Amino acid sequence: MRRVRIIGIGPGHPDQVTAEAVRAMNEVDYFLVPDKSADHAGTDGLLRAREEICRRHLPGEYRIVTVRDPERDRDDPADYRRAVEDWHEARAAAYEQAMLADPGDVGFLVWGDPSLYDSTVRIVERVLARGNLTFSYDVIPGVSSLQLLAARHRLVLNDIGTSLTVTTGRRLPAEAAAGNDNILVMLDGALRCRALPDPSAWHIWWGANLGSPDEALAAGRLDQALDGILRARAEAKAASGWVMDTYLLRRVSSARP
Ligand SMILES: C[S@@+](CC[C@H](N)C(=O)[O-])C[C@H]1O[C@@H](n2cnc3c(N)ncnc32)[C@H](O)[C@@H]1O
Structure with a gap:
């Protein structure tokens, strides 16, 4: 069955990626990465840190598929939870499109640990709930x-x-x-x-x-x-x-x- 791996990569330094995460990174066919370039200044530096982690731990070629990040209401919306849920659904739809277009095992590289203030697990569950894709998924913890x-x-x-x-x-x-x-x-x-x-x-x-x-x-x-x-x-x-x-x-x- 197709696999999705949600991989915690630690808070930025290649030495803080676990051996389990490195193995999972090497087992997937491509990484799905949200493109936040329209989001806020400073994303470049974070992207560079992530690229450095990939360079260090993926010996051969690796493939990154970027997905445009849906717009998010950041102006302190009255209904904060609702605004976040709408944004999760829009992101799930975008990931679904990318995964339908590109079969293969997918890796999500999550900053720090996926259990803390990160929505990748929730969004992957939403992709499954939409019912158009079948896959199993697991979570690899990272250093927070x-x-x-x-x-x-x-x-x-x-x-x-x-x-x-x-x-x-x-x-x-x-x-x-x-x-x-x-x-x-x-x-x-x-x-x-x-x-x-x-x-x-x-x-x-x-x-x-x-x-x-x-x-x-x-x-x-x-x-x-x-x-x-x-x-x-x-x-x-x-x-x-x-x-x-x-x-x-x-x-x-x-x-x-
Ligand atoms: C969206 S949350 C993600 C947290 C991440 N999942 C973790 O386990 O660290 C982003 C927040 O984590 C903290 N953070 C993440 N990386 C950091 C770093 N390298 N140094 C200091 N704080 C960091 C900051 O408080 C930042 O606002």
Whole structure:
């Protein structure tokens, strides 16, 4: 039966691709890659990182089929969930077209780990649900940017016997207000931790472009670390042409690494 492989490739460095992922990459006939060139500046640098991973781990020729990414309503739509679901369906239709046109086993190269803030699994399930294609699919885990953040700062992400909240910049104010005191934040281009009511009550461990040559790290009490983080963020962006960052926030009373 035709196979689809959803392959986590880690957060950007070829050394952080697992042996299982390398095997799966070498077993597929082609990779389906969304073309985000119309999306936002900085995609080129990410594409280059992905190409470098392919160069390192695929000894022969490899084939990439690009699929135009459907337009997405990014203007903070009133019904966010609905807007995302519409976009998933449009992407599923685009993948279906590409897979109907090009038989063979397909690989999706997913940044970091496919289980965290990535929709490839959901979209592949939608392709199946549309009923026009038959295939089996599996998921190969990858090193997440969160794991690399923890390793670089030599952190244990949970405090002893307590919980860990993983969330987005958009949700951070609500999670902090709800009393969560150990919070991992992703997808926060606006660095929303700046707007927390009492920045001196938090410790931050921050990392940008982890795994890239322009990786940047910072840690400290939030109110004291913020200026340095903003500077380091701008420098990483200037050096790489893109910036992605993630951070752990922990209330100072319990701020042990
Ligand atoms: C769409 S999510 C994908 C996460 C990915 N699946 C993972 O496991 O890391 C993108 C977010 O992941 C984080 N991220 C991904 N790669 C990163 C990197 N190399 N350095 C720092 N943060 C990264 C950032 O918070 C970014 O906004």
